[in-house]
Amino acid sequence: MSFGFLGIQFGFALQNANVSRIFETLGASVDDIPILWVAAPLTGLLIQPVVGYFSDRTWTKLGRRRPYFLTGAVLASLALFVMPNSPTLWFAAGMLWIMDASINISMEPFRAFVGDNLPADQTTSGFAMQSFFIGTGAIVASSLPYVLTNWFDVPNQAAEGIIPDSVKWSFYLGGAVFLAAVLWTVLRSKEYSPKELMSFTEPVGEKSSEEKGVLDAVISQNNGQSQVTRGVGIAMIGMIMSAWLYTQDLNKELYIFSIGTFLVGVLFMLSGLLQRRGSYANGFVTIMNDFETMPPTMKQLAMVQFFSWFALFAMWIYMTPAVTSHLYGTTDTTSKLYNDGADWVGLCMGVYNGIAALVAFGIPVVARFTNRRITHLLCLSAGGLALLSIYFMENPDFLMVSMVGIGIAWASILSVPYAMLAGSLPASKMGYYMGVFNFFIVIPQIVAAALLGFLVKSIFGGEPIYALVLGGVSMILAGLLCLFVDDRDSGKSMAVA
Template sequence: MQKRTLSFWEIWNMSFGFLGIQFGFALQNANTSRIFETLGADVDQIPILWIAAPVTGLVVQPIIGYFSDRTWTRLGRRRPYFLAGAILSSIALFIMPNSPTLWIAAGTLWIMDASINISMEPFRAFVGDNLPAKQRTLGFAMQSFFIGTGAVVGSLLPYMFSNWLGISNTAPEGIIPDSVKWSFYVGGIVFFLAVLWTVFKSSEYSPEELEEFEKRDREAVAKVVKKEDREQNIKKQLISGLVMLILGSLVTWYIYDHDLTKELYILFVGLIVTGALFILASQLRKKKVQNGFTTIITDMLNMPETMKQLAWVQFFSWFALFSMWIYTTAAVTGHVFGATDPTSELYNDAADWVPVMFTVYNGVAAAVAFLLPVIAQKTSNRITHLLALCFGGIGLISIYFLSSKAGLLLSMVGVGIAWASILSLPYAMLSGSLPSAKMGYYMGVFNFFIVIPQIVAATILGYLVKEFFGNDPVYAIVVGGFSMILSGLLTLRVRTKKRVNIHEQV
């Protein structure tokens, strides 16, 4: 039984919700640091205030993926999660610009990012569910197009409201400007309506049809798994957990003993917790306990080889993106234009240019979304991704040398090419290696390698900027540029031969 080839407009409808998701995501990325600074955050505090969002995503994504693999309602398999996440995200977008204090804004960011992940994670699996292998690259490219288009308008909204409609972009100390508030209100409405379009204009295969598609993978697993494989896998899980637990404990003690920055605790305490979960799962499996917890933790250990190789590519590319999202406002206002007072007109004019910059890179991403698959056909996904990431890295590094608004826009062209590739080619390379019965779960786990670099960036970049870069945030963006080039080189290691996960899962 084969999945049918979908028309262009069917792929359009199933991807349209990403327009709204990225609308909200763009508003979050372009304006959250500005909101934090307005509410009194220092430059070196901004990364740690962002940390709640990726930590939440780390927990939410695999859980949503696991349950969406096992869900079937009148709305289908993935669409209930699209809708629930859209409702929660829209509410958070209305609350965020009205935060009265810094910590309420940080908490709202936490809720908003978790809600966006509830909608966004199943969208990746949606392509794998509904499209045959030959159309998946087009499906991910369509998502990239909507991501870029939604982000163009979302990022531009504060600028449009202040410069075209005359809505104030300044406010008294501690108050978010009206241009930002109205941008978030519009974003909440667009997010909900776009996702609603996909929910009601697309369809999913029935459980019986999915059963046929997944039957071959399950039979392969059943035939190959032996008792020795299971015991060896449990031992590997135990050893991995012990290594993480011991390493995390030693480094945490070192941080405490040498009185290093407290943000470092987040990363290594997280490693301790992960190690403990691995150990617990291995002991439950020895007693033949099978439940959602053991499946989620064990499947994490048994990732396909292609996914492990792509993990490093994702890590360094998303580390670079996160450095840009955190520090562009501070770098542009302070390093490029020399404005440090959030209440001044010069600062707010410079801050308003950041959404315009983000508009350019998202616009470029939308423009080249359908070009990258063509280039990949003539070369390969790996070479195309390498070239795109090198363009992005050069664009980020160039910000250090720029002194004009026009130059900043030019730097974003390279970032836009990289962004289009990051949103599509890794998923196209990955999809063929995933067991169809676990598509949602592994797409959620793949997002670990988006979230973990965000945690690392939020953990160490503030420390580096404060201790080594004289509180000049532009250096964090330069570090991000070199990180993106490194991720491109690591793409050459990726092998995309299809594999079936054959490890025992209980």
């Protein structure tokens, strides 16, 4: 059931370890990298809740979630073949958008797939199994350029503006593995039908459809007015922010905040107006209303996710430029020293994913003797300290030690929040809410893309290593916020492997 994540992580690992390298090779400066990366989180913000909403309402011969697995895998594999052949910087940025959208189409239903098929006492182990396959796929994919160069003599250098063959062949292999792994899950797994799922969770005393229709009509009128008012206020804040940024002549990346705020306001206004006119039985209004009424546990986990993923995105964006400049002392992308450092970063990222694959089996055991909140706190603290340690290094070899802490945190990030969340969600909206939960992965990535470039350029003196320091502090804060999460199904049975 989780094997497809092996392929999905091939795509993400190649993206995370090599896209900044591709951007720099095609002429991007360190300051420009965050804004080029913003395509990836924006794509997830748009794609995942929509795919989740429709996958909740899909049933075909392939099942409920599996059609989305397959569609995303085909598109992502094609994008992986094209990405390393990008002729220009902006073409590469566009391919990142397409590639990330395709991977998200496959990935989002996988989270709901586990929630659909497993009872409460198996969810921690189910998501831990996903972490294992994610880690296994990532360690191989992240290491591919290093392995191809050092074991198979594939060229690691190329002319200025050309992606090295070691990177190209890594993406070609990744595309093939992505499709094959997802096909295995599609062909070898099964799903419960919507009728069967309803029989597991059907509440006693359910209102008739006529009663619910009247109730929805009354609620939608009141809710519509409040959403219009709220939307106008949010949109005005966005406009004021944009005007202020224009007068200050600040970095263009900061407009992401103001324009994003304005667009959120517009969405609330549209949803409110539709409800006031009686048009509440549609997907857009349902998505907006369900976002407002998300379970309390989900809201508490949102803060944990925000600071966790801000730290991760800081690492993914800046690990290569930070290591090559801070530990290798070069910013020349055509030099052997730079490319050796970039390959070492890829290998290190593979190692932390390998650690995550091993740690995934220990997380249910630790949770059994403590609880999931304490487990997540310990793991995130290890990751935060590991990121901070890179600043104090002088020898790149010691990066491997830091990767242990990052791997521990990564294993927990990929499993524990989803296990805590699954117990608080209604089965009929599992896909949608898992997609909305992605907001709290995507929003910090957008914040990081908009803010980190400004900070590195204006505050950190052009030194990307300080972005990793900020990420370490952010991850430790995320761990502390775990203590405030109401884990509804935190009984010891949830932690049994």
